[in-house]
Amino acid sequence: MADRMVFEDRKQFLEALRRLVREGLPGERIRVITPFGVPEAEEILSRGRSNVRFFALVGAVSGTATGFAFTILTSLSWPLIVGGKPIVSIPPFIIIAFALTILFGALSTFAGFLLLSRLPSLRGIRSGEEHGNAFVILIEDGERR
């Protein structure tokens, strides 16, 4: 079971968190629950930057690639000249590739967020556990994470 410390004040919460880390408690065993994002807590726990950014990169790059591949290959599969433009007309295809870059990038970032934050969480939906506006520090056993 986890030990639990509850604070109403953000400053006191951060002080307690700092103290715990200074006392040598490994950051992996500490979990915090806050009513809004507290960047200082992340710093104290030295969590590092979120890997959601890699999902953004992969999504965006695959969007660009899909945009160009889709437009070029479908145009080549039925090579019909329209309006005197070349079969592979790169400038208009850039517009499609641009739109798909953003679409795939945004959707993949969102998917990455859900995956990494383990949402939707059925346990969270069912449990009905609420912490209100409190800042909570949970210290877990060495065994479990």
Place this chain on the structure above:
Amino acid sequence: MENAEKYAKVDRDILAAMEKPGRFYLAGLAVTATLTVIGGILWAYQIRNGLGVAGYTHPVNWAIYITNFVFWVGIAHSGTLISAVLFLFRARYRTSFNRAAEAMTVFALMVAGLYPLIHLGRSWVFYYLIPYPTQRQLWVNFRSPLIWDVFAVGTYFTVSVVFFYVGMLPDFAIARRCKEGIRKKIYTVLSLGWKGTDREWRHYGMLYLFLAAFATPLVASVHSVVSWDFAMSIVPGWHTTLFAPYFVAGAIFSGTAMVITLVIPLRKAMHLHEYITDDHFESIAKILLFTSLIVSYAYIVEFGLASYGENIFEMEAFRYRALGEFRYLTWAMIFCNSLVPLTLFAKRLRRNTAYLLVVSLLVNVGMWLERFVIIVTSLAHDFDPYVWGTYRPTYVEVGISLGSFGLFFMLYLLFVKNLPVLSITEIKEHL
């Protein structure tokens, strides 16, 4: 006040907007729902009888429906500007407007998306626009601006919905805690089991930053693509490289006006004066003034290009716009978009919400007229005097247009009572 108490007060104040509706609210809902139904019936009538019931005649085959499409897509833009661009610039006053503006973006795009379908002679084959594999192996023409539109607006809508939803995720968790009954269940599911752990917040911060970064170029790209629906043709009055920046500035201008139109009554009705202050309105009025100046500059450049371009068709198009049959609309447009906003140079007027509301309504009218004037006058008076014509809208077109306003405001009223109108977590963060 203790911190905990302050936070609880923010929860209470903002969720109070979601309490049982009053008489005025229900009356507004009834009016907007009626307009929506009338619009729907008229559309059904048009589908049954064909586009002949609209006022389309040769040569004016694009008119009010396309005007409305451009108008609503334009309205959407400032929602993204406020939620994404101002987020990246860390503008504090954004918190007062972002939720309302994001909702506006989503609803405006829903309405805008209907217009290409309404404008189609055979609405039921709209899916021809979407590239899908068929046994004929025939694909869409990716060189056509109309297909760019499908991609640009489709992407814009999807990203806006994701952005809107993600912004509300932690607020759903608060609504889940504070509400009872069936609403509690709905918010619980919508919150996806959000608890507010450090892991959730860390990934959430990165997600929000990236969504803002992805949405920011859309502010410039979507309305540029819409402008190319016109500029890629050779119709005098449309065929100009000025169109993309001109339309983007106009879109932000009209959208900002719509945000002001929506948020001033919202603040009054929901007693949110503490969270949406006069300082915030002053800041957004400055955006309105600034974009008005860009739009006015574009008007001047447009006439300049025609006057010095040595192209008689272009010159005639602009002579007709300013002095022809639709001159009153053109001058009304210049009055609303270029002259009235100049008064916002006065600080006292920028801080006067009643005045600001009037200005924003006039700007909305002016921007609708701008699209109408660009579309109709250019088509009515193109190259060959033998085929010049004119255009008068029919009751079907007017009714469907009013129906779309009804639909937009109805969706907005439903939003106000069912979702948190301000970003609760962000307000707490800045306390």
